[in-house]
Amino acid sequence: MNLASLSASYLRARPLNTVLSLGLLALGVATIVLLVLVVSQLEERMHRDARGIDLVVGAKGSPMQLILSGIYHVDAPTGNIPLSSVEMLSRNKMVKRAIPLALGDSWRGYRIVGAPHAYPQHYDATLAGGRLWEKPMEAVLGAEVAARTGVAVGGTFAGAHGIGTEGGGEEHAESPYTVVGVLNRTDSVLDRMVLTGIESVWRVHEHAQGPEDEADRKALEEAREVTVVLVQYASPLAAATLPRQINAQSELQAASPAYETARLFRIVGVGVEALRAFALVLIVAAGLSVFIALYNALEERRYDLAVMRTLGASRGKLFGLLMTEGVVLSLLGAVLGLALGHLLASALGGWLEAEHYYAVSGLQWRPEELWLIAVALGVGMLAALLPAWRAYRTEVSRTLARG
Protein backbone atom coordinates (compact mmCIF):
# COMPACT_ATOMS: atom_id res chain seq x y z
CA MET A 1 0.00 0.00 0.00
CA ASN A 2 1.14 3.53 -0.70
CA LEU A 3 -0.34 6.99 -1.12
CA ALA A 4 -1.20 6.41 -4.80
CA SER A 5 -2.94 3.06 -4.24
CA LEU A 6 -4.78 4.45 -1.22
CA SER A 7 -5.93 7.44 -3.29
CA ALA A 8 -6.96 5.12 -6.13
CA SER A 9 -9.03 3.02 -3.73
CA TYR A 10 -10.88 6.15 -2.56
CA LEU A 11 -11.53 7.15 -6.18
CA ARG A 12 -12.83 3.65 -6.97
CA ALA A 13 -15.15 3.91 -3.98
CA ARG A 14 -16.88 6.93 -5.64
CA PRO A 15 -17.23 5.73 -9.24
CA LEU A 16 -19.82 8.29 -10.36
CA ASN A 17 -17.85 11.32 -9.22
CA THR A 18 -14.64 9.85 -10.54
CA VAL A 19 -16.08 9.05 -13.97
CA LEU A 20 -17.64 12.52 -14.24
CA SER A 21 -14.38 14.28 -13.39
CA LEU A 22 -12.37 11.99 -15.67
CA GLY A 23 -14.86 12.39 -18.52
CA LEU A 24 -14.84 16.19 -18.39
CA LEU A 25 -11.08 16.36 -18.21
CA ALA A 26 -10.61 13.78 -20.97
CA LEU A 27 -13.05 15.62 -23.27
CA GLY A 28 -11.31 18.95 -22.75
CA VAL A 29 -7.85 17.49 -23.31
CA ALA A 30 -9.03 15.46 -26.32
CA THR A 31 -10.55 18.54 -27.98
CA ILE A 32 -7.31 20.49 -27.61
CA VAL A 33 -5.20 17.52 -28.78
CA LEU A 34 -7.41 17.15 -31.85
CA LEU A 35 -7.08 20.86 -32.64
CA VAL A 36 -3.32 20.81 -32.12
CA LEU A 37 -2.89 17.74 -34.35
CA VAL A 38 -5.19 18.95 -37.13
CA VAL A 39 -4.00 22.55 -37.24
CA SER A 40 -0.29 21.73 -36.98
CA GLN A 41 -0.43 18.98 -39.60
CA LEU A 42 -2.55 21.13 -41.91
CA GLU A 43 -0.11 24.01 -41.55
CA GLU A 44 2.89 21.77 -42.17
CA ARG A 45 1.23 20.21 -45.17
CA MET A 46 0.18 23.55 -46.64
CA HIS A 47 3.63 25.03 -46.17
CA ARG A 48 5.18 21.97 -47.78
CA ASP A 49 2.82 22.17 -50.76
CA ALA A 50 3.49 25.88 -51.25
CA ARG A 51 7.26 25.58 -50.77
CA GLY A 52 9.17 27.35 -53.53
CA ILE A 53 6.03 28.87 -55.08
CA ASP A 54 6.08 32.65 -54.77
CA LEU A 55 3.09 33.53 -56.92
CA VAL A 56 0.14 31.86 -58.55
CA VAL A 57 -1.17 33.42 -61.72
CA GLY A 58 -4.62 32.57 -63.01
CA ALA A 59 -7.93 34.00 -64.12
CA LYS A 60 -9.43 36.92 -62.24
CA GLY A 61 -11.57 36.04 -59.25
CA SER A 62 -10.93 35.32 -55.61
CA PRO A 63 -7.17 35.23 -54.89
CA MET A 64 -7.73 32.70 -52.13
CA GLN A 65 -9.69 30.46 -54.49
CA LEU A 66 -6.81 30.74 -56.95
CA ILE A 67 -4.34 29.57 -54.29
CA LEU A 68 -6.62 26.80 -53.02
CA SER A 69 -7.22 25.45 -56.52
CA GLY A 70 -3.77 26.08 -57.99
CA ILE A 71 -1.54 24.83 -55.19
CA TYR A 72 -3.65 22.74 -52.81
CA HIS A 73 -6.20 21.48 -55.34
CA VAL A 74 -9.11 21.75 -52.89
CA ASP A 75 -11.29 24.30 -54.66
CA ALA A 76 -12.60 24.98 -58.15
CA PRO A 77 -10.31 27.08 -60.36
CA THR A 78 -11.24 30.70 -61.08
CA GLY A 79 -11.15 29.97 -64.83
CA ASN A 80 -8.54 29.63 -67.54
CA ILE A 81 -5.94 31.98 -68.94
CA PRO A 82 -4.44 32.12 -72.44
CA LEU A 83 -1.39 30.00 -73.20
CA SER A 84 0.37 33.17 -74.28
CA SER A 85 0.46 34.33 -70.66
CA VAL A 86 2.75 31.39 -69.85
CA GLU A 87 5.16 32.51 -72.54
CA MET A 88 4.90 36.09 -71.30
CA LEU A 89 5.71 35.02 -67.73
CA SER A 90 8.55 32.71 -68.79
CA ARG A 91 10.21 35.55 -70.67
CA ASN A 92 9.93 37.95 -67.74
CA LYS A 93 13.34 38.57 -66.13
CA MET A 94 11.81 38.62 -62.67
CA VAL A 95 10.65 35.02 -63.10
CA LYS A 96 13.03 32.17 -62.40
CA ARG A 97 10.56 29.41 -63.16
CA ALA A 98 6.97 29.27 -64.42
CA ILE A 99 5.08 25.97 -64.22
CA PRO A 100 1.74 25.95 -66.08
CA LEU A 101 -1.03 23.61 -64.96
CA ALA A 102 -4.15 22.63 -66.89
CA LEU A 103 -7.09 21.38 -64.83
CA GLY A 104 -10.61 20.35 -65.65
CA ASP A 105 -10.95 16.60 -65.38
CA SER A 106 -10.77 14.02 -62.67
CA TRP A 107 -10.69 10.29 -62.24
CA ARG A 108 -12.47 8.64 -59.32
CA GLY A 109 -12.36 11.98 -57.54
CA TYR A 110 -8.62 12.53 -58.08
CA ARG A 111 -7.71 15.55 -60.19
CA ILE A 112 -6.05 15.05 -63.54
CA VAL A 113 -3.40 17.74 -63.79
CA GLY A 114 -1.74 18.59 -67.06
CA ALA A 115 1.77 19.80 -66.28
CA PRO A 116 5.37 19.80 -67.52
CA HIS A 117 7.95 17.48 -65.85
CA ALA A 118 9.10 20.50 -63.85
CA TYR A 119 5.98 20.06 -61.67
CA PRO A 120 6.88 16.69 -60.06
CA GLN A 121 10.53 17.78 -60.02
CA HIS A 122 9.52 20.83 -57.97
CA TYR A 123 8.37 18.47 -55.19
CA ASP A 124 11.43 16.19 -55.58
CA ALA A 125 9.15 13.37 -56.64
CA THR A 126 10.72 10.04 -57.59
CA LEU A 127 9.23 7.15 -59.49
CA ALA A 128 8.17 4.01 -57.67
CA GLY A 129 7.74 2.34 -61.07
CA GLY A 130 7.57 3.09 -64.78
CA ARG A 131 8.51 6.48 -66.21
CA LEU A 132 7.17 10.02 -66.57
CA TRP A 133 4.76 10.83 -69.44
CA GLU A 134 6.33 11.45 -72.83
CA LYS A 135 3.33 11.52 -75.16
CA PRO A 136 -0.24 12.74 -74.90
CA MET A 137 -2.63 10.46 -73.02
CA GLU A 138 0.12 9.00 -70.86
CA ALA A 139 -0.44 9.42 -67.12
CA VAL A 140 1.55 9.09 -63.92
CA LEU A 141 -0.29 8.34 -60.68
CA GLY A 142 0.50 9.85 -57.31
CA ALA A 143 1.25 7.32 -54.55
CA GLU A 144 -2.14 7.64 -52.84
CA VAL A 145 -4.05 7.43 -56.12
CA ALA A 146 -2.21 4.24 -57.08
CA ALA A 147 -2.72 2.73 -53.63
CA ARG A 148 -6.41 3.57 -53.44
CA THR A 149 -7.40 2.68 -57.01
CA GLY A 150 -5.14 -0.37 -57.30
CA VAL A 151 -4.24 0.64 -60.87
CA ALA A 152 -0.60 0.03 -61.81
CA VAL A 153 1.69 0.78 -64.75
CA GLY A 154 0.05 -0.44 -67.95
CA GLY A 155 -3.49 0.17 -66.69
CA THR A 156 -5.89 2.43 -68.55
CA PHE A 157 -8.66 4.75 -67.42
CA ALA A 158 -10.91 7.47 -68.77
CA GLY A 159 -11.16 10.84 -67.08
CA ALA A 160 -14.46 12.56 -66.38
CA HIS A 161 -15.28 16.21 -66.81
CA GLY A 162 -15.22 18.19 -63.60
CA ILE A 163 -12.99 18.10 -60.56
CA GLY A 164 -15.44 17.35 -57.75
CA THR A 165 -14.64 14.62 -55.27
CA GLU A 166 -17.78 12.79 -56.26
CA GLY A 167 -16.18 11.88 -59.57
CA GLY A 168 -17.17 14.62 -61.97
CA GLY A 169 -19.58 14.54 -64.85
CA GLU A 170 -19.43 13.20 -68.38
CA GLU A 171 -16.75 10.58 -68.96
CA HIS A 172 -14.26 11.05 -71.80
CA ALA A 173 -14.42 7.37 -72.77
CA GLU A 174 -13.15 8.12 -76.24
CA SER A 175 -9.84 9.48 -74.86
CA PRO A 176 -8.48 6.94 -72.37
CA TYR A 177 -5.25 7.46 -70.48
CA THR A 178 -2.55 4.81 -70.11
CA VAL A 179 -0.66 4.68 -66.83
CA VAL A 180 3.07 4.79 -67.56
CA GLY A 181 4.40 5.51 -64.08
CA VAL A 182 3.65 5.65 -60.36
CA LEU A 183 5.29 8.13 -58.00
CA ASN A 184 6.74 7.40 -54.61
CA ARG A 185 4.97 9.08 -51.68
CA THR A 186 6.05 12.72 -51.39
CA ASP A 187 3.74 13.76 -48.53
CA SER A 188 2.69 16.60 -50.79
CA VAL A 189 -0.27 17.39 -52.99
CA LEU A 190 1.24 15.16 -55.71
CA ASP A 191 0.19 12.06 -53.79
CA ARG A 192 -3.43 12.85 -54.64
CA MET A 193 -2.83 13.76 -58.31
CA VAL A 194 -3.01 12.11 -61.68
CA LEU A 195 -0.29 13.81 -63.70
CA THR A 196 -0.15 14.03 -67.44
CA GLY A 197 1.15 16.34 -70.15
CA ILE A 198 -0.77 19.56 -70.77
CA GLU A 199 -1.33 18.36 -74.36
CA SER A 200 -3.38 15.46 -72.99
CA VAL A 201 -5.83 17.86 -71.29
CA TRP A 202 -6.13 19.92 -74.46
CA ARG A 203 -6.59 16.84 -76.60
CA VAL A 204 -9.36 15.42 -74.40
CA HIS A 205 -11.32 18.65 -74.52
CA GLU A 206 -10.71 19.39 -78.19
CA HIS A 207 -11.85 15.85 -78.97
CA ALA A 208 -14.91 16.36 -76.83
CA GLN A 209 -15.80 19.50 -78.72
CA GLY A 210 -15.45 17.44 -81.95
CA PRO A 211 -13.76 19.68 -84.54
CA GLU A 212 -15.47 19.33 -87.87
CA ASP A 213 -12.62 20.37 -90.14
CA GLU A 214 -9.02 21.59 -90.25
CA ALA A 215 -10.03 25.22 -89.78
CA ASP A 216 -11.93 24.40 -86.58
CA ARG A 217 -8.99 22.35 -85.30
CA LYS A 218 -6.62 25.22 -85.95
CA ALA A 219 -8.95 27.64 -84.21
CA LEU A 220 -9.12 25.37 -81.18
CA GLU A 221 -5.33 25.06 -81.10
CA GLU A 222 -4.97 28.82 -81.17
CA ALA A 223 -7.42 29.18 -78.30
CA ARG A 224 -5.53 26.76 -76.03
CA GLU A 225 -5.46 27.75 -72.39
CA VAL A 226 -3.95 26.75 -69.07
CA THR A 227 -5.59 27.08 -65.65
CA VAL A 228 -2.81 28.48 -63.48
CA VAL A 229 0.89 29.21 -63.62
CA LEU A 230 3.03 28.56 -60.55
CA VAL A 231 5.76 31.19 -60.45
CA GLN A 232 9.08 31.28 -58.64
CA TYR A 233 10.75 34.69 -58.42
CA ALA A 234 14.23 35.25 -59.79
CA SER A 235 14.91 37.66 -56.92
CA PRO A 236 13.06 38.88 -53.82
CA LEU A 237 12.65 42.28 -55.52
CA ALA A 238 10.14 40.70 -57.89
CA ALA A 239 7.63 40.47 -55.03
CA ALA A 240 7.29 44.25 -55.09
CA THR A 241 6.57 44.71 -58.79
CA LEU A 242 5.55 41.49 -60.53
CA PRO A 243 2.14 40.96 -58.84
CA ARG A 244 1.23 44.58 -59.58
CA GLN A 245 2.28 44.20 -63.22
CA ILE A 246 0.20 41.05 -63.63
CA ASN A 247 -2.86 42.38 -61.84
CA ALA A 248 -2.82 45.42 -64.11
CA GLN A 249 -3.69 43.14 -67.03
CA SER A 250 -7.38 42.63 -67.64
CA GLU A 251 -7.33 38.82 -67.90
CA LEU A 252 -4.83 37.84 -65.23
CA GLN A 253 -4.69 37.74 -61.49
CA ALA A 254 -1.63 37.11 -59.30
CA ALA A 255 -2.00 35.79 -55.79
CA SER A 256 0.70 35.28 -53.16
CA PRO A 257 0.47 31.88 -51.42
CA ALA A 258 2.22 33.21 -48.30
CA TYR A 259 -0.27 36.05 -47.92
CA GLU A 260 -3.39 34.07 -48.81
CA THR A 261 -2.42 31.10 -46.62
CA ALA A 262 -1.80 33.42 -43.68
CA ARG A 263 -5.19 35.04 -44.37
CA LEU A 264 -6.85 31.64 -44.50
CA PHE A 265 -5.35 30.66 -41.15
CA ARG A 266 -6.46 33.96 -39.66
CA ILE A 267 -10.04 33.22 -40.77
CA VAL A 268 -9.94 29.57 -39.67
CA GLY A 269 -8.06 30.66 -36.55
CA VAL A 270 -11.16 32.35 -35.10
CA GLY A 271 -13.02 29.04 -35.11
CA VAL A 272 -9.98 27.20 -33.80
CA GLU A 273 -9.61 29.69 -30.96
CA ALA A 274 -13.32 29.36 -30.12
CA LEU A 275 -12.96 25.58 -29.94
CA ARG A 276 -9.81 25.93 -27.88
CA ALA A 277 -11.63 28.24 -25.44
CA PHE A 278 -14.48 25.72 -25.21
CA ALA A 279 -11.98 22.96 -24.44
CA LEU A 280 -10.40 25.10 -21.73
CA VAL A 281 -13.85 25.66 -20.23
CA LEU A 282 -14.27 21.87 -20.14
CA ILE A 283 -10.93 21.51 -18.36
CA VAL A 284 -11.86 24.19 -15.82
CA ALA A 285 -15.25 22.45 -15.33
CA ALA A 286 -13.34 19.22 -14.74
CA GLY A 287 -11.25 21.04 -12.13
CA LEU A 288 -14.43 22.22 -10.40
CA SER A 289 -15.83 18.70 -10.55
CA VAL A 290 -12.66 17.35 -8.90
CA PHE A 291 -12.87 20.07 -6.25
CA ILE A 292 -16.55 19.42 -5.48
CA ALA A 293 -16.05 15.65 -5.39
CA LEU A 294 -13.09 15.86 -3.00
CA TYR A 295 -14.62 18.57 -0.86
CA ASN A 296 -17.98 16.83 -0.44
CA ALA A 297 -16.29 13.53 0.30
CA LEU A 298 -14.35 15.11 3.17
CA GLU A 299 -17.41 15.11 5.40
CA GLU A 300 -17.96 11.36 5.05
CA ARG A 301 -14.22 10.74 5.30
CA ARG A 302 -13.56 12.78 8.41
CA TYR A 303 -13.48 9.67 10.64
CA ASP A 304 -11.21 7.85 8.20
CA LEU A 305 -8.81 10.78 8.27
CA ALA A 306 -8.91 10.94 12.08
CA VAL A 307 -8.34 7.18 12.33
CA MET A 308 -5.38 7.50 9.99
CA ARG A 309 -3.88 10.02 12.39
CA THR A 310 -4.31 7.52 15.27
CA LEU A 311 -2.49 4.95 13.10
CA GLY A 312 0.51 7.25 12.77
CA ALA A 313 -0.29 9.39 9.72
CA SER A 314 1.14 12.89 9.90
CA ARG A 315 -0.90 15.92 8.92
CA GLY A 316 1.32 16.15 5.84
CA LYS A 317 0.37 12.62 4.85
CA LEU A 318 -3.33 13.48 4.92
CA PHE A 319 -2.60 16.57 2.85
CA GLY A 320 -0.61 14.39 0.45
CA LEU A 321 -3.43 11.84 0.25
CA LEU A 322 -5.94 14.43 -0.99
CA MET A 323 -3.40 16.03 -3.32
CA THR A 324 -2.55 12.61 -4.73
CA GLU A 325 -6.22 12.02 -5.46
CA GLY A 326 -6.27 15.28 -7.44
CA VAL A 327 -3.07 14.30 -9.25
CA VAL A 328 -4.24 10.74 -9.99
CA LEU A 329 -7.55 12.07 -11.37
CA SER A 330 -5.93 14.73 -13.51
CA LEU A 331 -3.19 12.42 -14.81
CA LEU A 332 -5.71 9.72 -15.70
CA GLY A 333 -7.96 12.32 -17.34
CA ALA A 334 -5.04 13.75 -19.31
CA VAL A 335 -3.88 10.32 -20.49
CA LEU A 336 -7.43 9.35 -21.47
CA GLY A 337 -7.83 12.71 -23.23
CA LEU A 338 -4.58 12.25 -25.14
CA ALA A 339 -5.63 8.76 -26.25
CA LEU A 340 -9.09 10.01 -27.23
CA GLY A 341 -7.65 13.00 -29.10
CA HIS A 342 -5.32 10.80 -31.13
CA LEU A 343 -8.12 8.33 -31.79
CA LEU A 344 -10.38 11.13 -33.05
CA ALA A 345 -7.54 12.50 -35.20
CA SER A 346 -7.08 9.05 -36.75
CA ALA A 347 -10.79 8.74 -37.44
CA LEU A 348 -10.92 12.24 -38.93
CA GLY A 349 -7.77 11.49 -40.95
CA GLY A 350 -9.38 8.36 -42.39
CA TRP A 351 -12.47 10.29 -43.41
CA LEU A 352 -10.48 13.17 -44.93
CA GLU A 353 -8.34 10.74 -46.89
CA ALA A 354 -11.43 8.96 -48.20
CA GLU A 355 -12.76 12.36 -49.31
CA HIS A 356 -9.41 13.12 -51.04
CA TYR A 357 -8.61 16.00 -48.71
CA TYR A 358 -5.52 16.45 -46.62
CA ALA A 359 -4.89 13.43 -44.47
CA VAL A 360 -4.37 13.93 -40.73
CA SER A 361 -2.44 11.33 -38.75
CA GLY A 362 -3.34 10.35 -35.21
CA LEU A 363 0.06 8.75 -34.77
CA GLN A 364 1.99 12.01 -34.60
CA TRP A 365 2.94 13.49 -31.22
CA ARG A 366 3.40 17.21 -30.69
CA PRO A 367 5.45 18.89 -27.94
CA GLU A 368 2.35 20.93 -26.99
CA GLU A 369 0.82 17.73 -25.61
CA LEU A 370 3.34 17.74 -22.76
CA TRP A 371 2.07 21.20 -21.86
CA LEU A 372 -1.46 19.86 -21.87
CA ILE A 373 -0.49 17.19 -19.34
CA ALA A 374 1.13 19.89 -17.21
CA VAL A 375 -2.01 22.06 -17.43
CA ALA A 376 -4.28 19.14 -16.50
CA LEU A 377 -1.97 18.29 -13.61
CA GLY A 378 -2.02 21.91 -12.46
CA VAL A 379 -5.83 22.02 -12.59
CA GLY A 380 -6.06 18.76 -10.59
CA MET A 381 -3.63 20.01 -7.95
CA LEU A 382 -5.35 23.38 -7.68
CA ALA A 383 -8.72 21.66 -7.29
CA ALA A 384 -7.36 19.42 -4.52
CA LEU A 385 -5.62 22.20 -2.62
CA LEU A 386 -8.50 23.36 -0.40
CA PRO A 387 -9.79 19.83 0.41
CA ALA A 388 -6.20 18.81 1.17
CA TRP A 389 -5.80 21.80 3.47
CA ARG A 390 -8.96 20.83 5.35
CA ALA A 391 -7.69 17.28 5.67
CA TYR A 392 -4.41 18.66 7.00
CA ARG A 393 -6.29 20.53 9.70
CA THR A 394 -8.30 17.50 10.84
CA GLU A 395 -8.68 17.67 14.64
CA VAL A 396 -8.40 14.02 15.68
CA SER A 397 -9.55 14.34 19.23
CA ARG A 398 -12.65 16.40 18.49
CA THR A 399 -13.60 14.32 15.45
CA LEU A 400 -13.34 11.03 17.32
CA ALA A 401 -15.18 12.48 20.33
CA ARG A 402 -18.15 13.15 18.00
CA GLY A 403 -18.50 9.55 16.92
Place this chain on the structure above:
Amino acid sequence: MISVRGLAHRYGAVEALRLAEWSVAQGERWLVLGPSGCGKTTLLHIVAGLVRPSEGQVEVSGENLGRLNAARLDRWRGTTVGIVLQALHLVKHLSVRDNLRLAQYLGQVPQDDARIADTLGALGVAEKGARRPSELSQGEQQRVAIARAVVNRPKLLLADEPTANLDDAAATKVVDLLSEQAARHGATLVVATHDARVKGKFRERLEL
Protein backbone atom coordinates in the same frame (compact mmCIF):
# COMPACT_ATOMS: atom_id res chain seq x y z
CA MET B 1 5.62 2.40 30.88
CA ILE B 2 3.33 5.37 31.50
CA SER B 3 4.24 8.14 33.86
CA VAL B 4 1.94 11.13 34.28
CA ARG B 5 2.65 14.09 36.59
CA GLY B 6 0.65 17.25 37.23
CA LEU B 7 -1.57 16.66 34.20
CA ALA B 8 -4.37 19.06 33.29
CA HIS B 9 -6.17 19.74 30.06
CA ARG B 10 -8.64 22.44 29.15
CA TYR B 11 -10.84 22.98 26.13
CA GLY B 12 -11.07 26.75 26.18
CA ALA B 13 -12.11 27.72 29.66
CA VAL B 14 -13.49 24.27 30.47
CA GLU B 15 -11.21 21.94 32.36
CA ALA B 16 -11.65 18.47 30.91
CA LEU B 17 -9.06 16.57 32.93
CA ARG B 18 -6.90 16.91 36.02
CA LEU B 19 -4.65 14.09 37.18
CA ALA B 20 -1.87 14.65 39.71
CA GLU B 21 0.01 11.42 39.18
CA TRP B 22 -0.40 8.09 37.46
CA SER B 23 2.16 5.35 36.85
CA VAL B 24 1.69 2.21 34.82
CA ALA B 25 4.28 -0.55 34.53
CA GLN B 26 5.04 -2.41 31.31
CA GLY B 27 2.63 -5.30 30.72
CA GLU B 28 0.02 -4.16 33.26
CA ARG B 29 -3.70 -4.09 32.43
CA TRP B 30 -5.51 -0.95 33.60
CA LEU B 31 -9.10 0.13 33.65
CA VAL B 32 -9.80 3.88 33.57
CA LEU B 33 -13.25 4.25 34.97
CA GLY B 34 -15.59 7.19 35.31
CA PRO B 35 -18.80 8.75 34.09
CA SER B 36 -19.18 10.35 30.68
CA GLY B 37 -17.34 13.67 30.39
CA CYS B 38 -14.86 12.95 33.18
CA GLY B 39 -11.86 13.08 30.83
CA LYS B 40 -11.25 9.37 30.12
CA THR B 41 -11.02 9.85 26.35
CA THR B 42 -8.91 12.98 26.79
CA LEU B 43 -6.49 11.01 28.96
CA LEU B 44 -6.21 8.25 26.34
CA HIS B 45 -5.63 10.85 23.58
CA ILE B 46 -2.93 12.56 25.66
CA VAL B 47 -1.20 9.25 26.37
CA ALA B 48 -1.43 8.40 22.63
CA GLY B 49 0.14 11.72 21.72
CA LEU B 50 -2.96 12.89 19.84
CA VAL B 51 -3.49 15.83 22.18
CA ARG B 52 -0.86 17.95 23.89
CA PRO B 53 -1.92 18.62 27.49
CA SER B 54 -2.39 22.15 28.79
CA GLU B 55 -0.19 21.33 31.77
CA GLY B 56 1.94 18.51 33.08
CA GLN B 57 4.36 15.94 31.87
CA VAL B 58 3.66 12.62 30.17
CA GLU B 59 6.22 9.92 29.54
CA VAL B 60 5.32 6.81 27.63
CA SER B 61 7.73 3.99 26.97
CA GLY B 62 10.65 6.22 27.95
CA GLU B 63 9.65 9.11 25.66
CA ASN B 64 8.72 12.49 27.10
CA LEU B 65 5.89 13.27 24.70
CA GLY B 66 6.15 17.01 25.28
CA ARG B 67 9.63 16.99 23.82
CA LEU B 68 8.75 15.21 20.59
CA ASN B 69 8.01 17.40 17.61
CA ALA B 70 4.85 16.70 15.56
CA ALA B 71 6.57 14.47 13.00
CA ARG B 72 8.38 12.36 15.60
CA LEU B 73 5.24 12.12 17.69
CA ASP B 74 3.26 10.77 14.70
CA ARG B 75 5.98 8.24 13.91
CA TRP B 76 6.25 7.22 17.55
CA ARG B 77 2.47 6.71 17.76
CA GLY B 78 2.42 4.57 14.62
CA THR B 79 4.89 2.08 16.06
CA THR B 80 4.27 2.28 19.80
CA VAL B 81 0.53 2.72 20.30
CA GLY B 82 -2.46 0.72 19.12
CA ILE B 83 -5.91 2.25 19.58
CA VAL B 84 -9.33 0.58 19.53
CA LEU B 85 -12.13 3.13 19.21
CA GLN B 86 -15.68 2.85 20.45
CA ALA B 87 -17.15 3.20 16.96
CA LEU B 88 -14.42 0.99 15.45
CA HIS B 89 -14.06 3.23 12.38
CA LEU B 90 -12.75 0.64 9.97
CA VAL B 91 -12.13 2.14 6.52
CA LYS B 92 -15.27 1.03 4.69
CA HIS B 93 -13.98 0.74 1.14
CA LEU B 94 -10.87 -1.24 2.08
CA SER B 95 -10.87 -4.97 2.66
CA VAL B 96 -10.11 -6.33 6.14
CA ARG B 97 -6.59 -7.20 5.01
CA ASP B 98 -6.09 -3.70 3.55
CA ASN B 99 -7.29 -2.11 6.79
CA LEU B 100 -4.40 -3.88 8.52
CA ARG B 101 -2.04 -3.06 5.66
CA LEU B 102 -3.05 0.61 6.07
CA ALA B 103 -1.97 0.46 9.72
CA GLN B 104 1.40 -0.94 8.65
CA TYR B 105 1.81 1.68 5.93
CA LEU B 106 0.88 4.63 8.14
CA GLY B 107 2.88 3.23 11.08
CA GLN B 108 5.86 3.05 8.70
CA VAL B 109 6.54 -0.58 9.53
CA PRO B 110 7.31 -3.10 6.75
CA GLN B 111 4.14 -4.33 5.05
CA ASP B 112 4.07 -7.97 6.00
CA ASP B 113 1.23 -10.19 4.75
CA ALA B 114 2.35 -13.08 6.96
CA ARG B 115 2.02 -10.93 10.05
CA ILE B 116 -1.41 -9.74 8.91
CA ALA B 117 -2.54 -13.34 8.41
CA ASP B 118 -1.14 -14.33 11.81
CA THR B 119 -2.88 -11.39 13.53
CA LEU B 120 -6.23 -12.11 11.87
CA GLY B 121 -5.82 -15.81 12.70
CA ALA B 122 -5.16 -15.05 16.37
CA LEU B 123 -8.44 -13.11 16.48
CA GLY B 124 -10.40 -15.81 14.66
CA VAL B 125 -11.10 -13.84 11.49
CA ALA B 126 -8.40 -15.28 9.21
CA GLU B 127 -10.90 -16.23 6.52
CA LYS B 128 -12.41 -12.73 6.43
CA GLY B 129 -9.33 -11.03 4.99
CA ALA B 130 -10.84 -10.29 1.59
CA ARG B 131 -14.17 -9.04 2.94
CA ARG B 132 -15.23 -5.44 3.33
CA PRO B 133 -16.14 -4.32 6.89
CA SER B 134 -19.80 -3.96 5.84
CA GLU B 135 -19.86 -7.69 5.08
CA LEU B 136 -18.90 -8.60 8.66
CA SER B 137 -20.97 -8.98 11.80
CA GLN B 138 -20.53 -6.48 14.64
CA GLY B 139 -18.44 -9.02 16.58
CA GLU B 140 -16.22 -9.68 13.60
CA GLN B 141 -15.73 -5.98 13.01
CA GLN B 142 -14.71 -5.65 16.67
CA ARG B 143 -12.08 -8.35 16.18
CA VAL B 144 -10.78 -6.68 13.01
CA ALA B 145 -10.52 -3.35 14.85
CA ILE B 146 -8.45 -5.07 17.56
CA ALA B 147 -6.35 -6.78 14.87
CA ARG B 148 -5.65 -3.40 13.25
CA ALA B 149 -4.59 -1.99 16.62
CA VAL B 150 -2.13 -4.80 17.37
CA VAL B 151 -0.77 -5.59 13.90
CA ASN B 152 2.24 -3.29 14.43
CA ARG B 153 3.01 -5.05 17.75
CA PRO B 154 2.54 -1.86 19.85
CA LYS B 155 3.92 -1.61 23.38
CA LEU B 156 0.77 0.18 24.46
CA LEU B 157 -2.77 -0.89 23.58
CA LEU B 158 -5.50 1.68 24.30
CA ALA B 159 -9.24 0.99 24.06
CA ASP B 160 -11.84 3.71 24.35
CA GLU B 161 -15.27 2.47 25.49
CA PRO B 162 -14.84 -0.89 23.73
CA THR B 163 -17.87 -2.42 25.43
CA ALA B 164 -20.37 0.37 24.86
CA ASN B 165 -23.65 -0.88 23.39
CA LEU B 166 -22.63 -4.54 23.81
CA ASP B 167 -24.51 -7.14 25.81
CA ASP B 168 -22.83 -8.76 28.81
CA ALA B 169 -21.46 -11.75 26.93
CA ALA B 170 -20.09 -9.64 24.07
CA ALA B 171 -18.60 -7.09 26.49
CA THR B 172 -16.82 -9.86 28.40
CA LYS B 173 -15.58 -11.38 25.14
CA VAL B 174 -14.15 -8.06 23.91
CA VAL B 175 -12.29 -7.41 27.16
CA ASP B 176 -10.94 -10.95 27.09
CA LEU B 177 -9.78 -10.51 23.50
CA LEU B 178 -8.03 -7.25 24.34
CA SER B 179 -6.34 -8.86 27.34
CA GLU B 180 -5.27 -11.88 25.29
CA GLN B 181 -3.81 -9.74 22.54
CA ALA B 182 -2.01 -7.45 24.98
CA ALA B 183 -0.55 -10.50 26.72
CA ARG B 184 0.36 -12.13 23.38
CA HIS B 185 2.43 -9.10 22.36
CA GLY B 186 3.65 -8.10 25.83
CA ALA B 187 1.77 -4.82 25.54
CA THR B 188 0.39 -2.66 28.32
CA LEU B 189 -3.39 -2.41 28.12
CA VAL B 190 -5.44 0.62 29.17
CA VAL B 191 -9.19 0.42 28.75
CA ALA B 192 -11.27 3.55 29.33
CA THR B 193 -14.92 2.92 30.08
CA HIS B 194 -17.90 3.98 32.13
CA ASP B 195 -19.11 0.36 31.98
CA ALA B 196 -19.00 -1.04 35.51
CA ARG B 197 -19.68 -4.60 34.23
CA VAL B 198 -16.02 -5.07 33.30
CA LYS B 199 -14.68 -3.78 36.62
CA GLY B 200 -13.95 -7.25 37.88
CA LYS B 201 -11.74 -8.06 34.91
CA PHE B 202 -9.06 -5.56 35.97
CA ARG B 203 -6.93 -5.48 39.07
CA GLU B 204 -5.47 -2.02 38.37
CA ARG B 205 -8.06 0.71 38.18
CA LEU B 206 -7.94 4.48 37.82
CA GLU B 207 -11.14 6.24 38.75
CA LEU B 208 -11.61 9.75 37.36
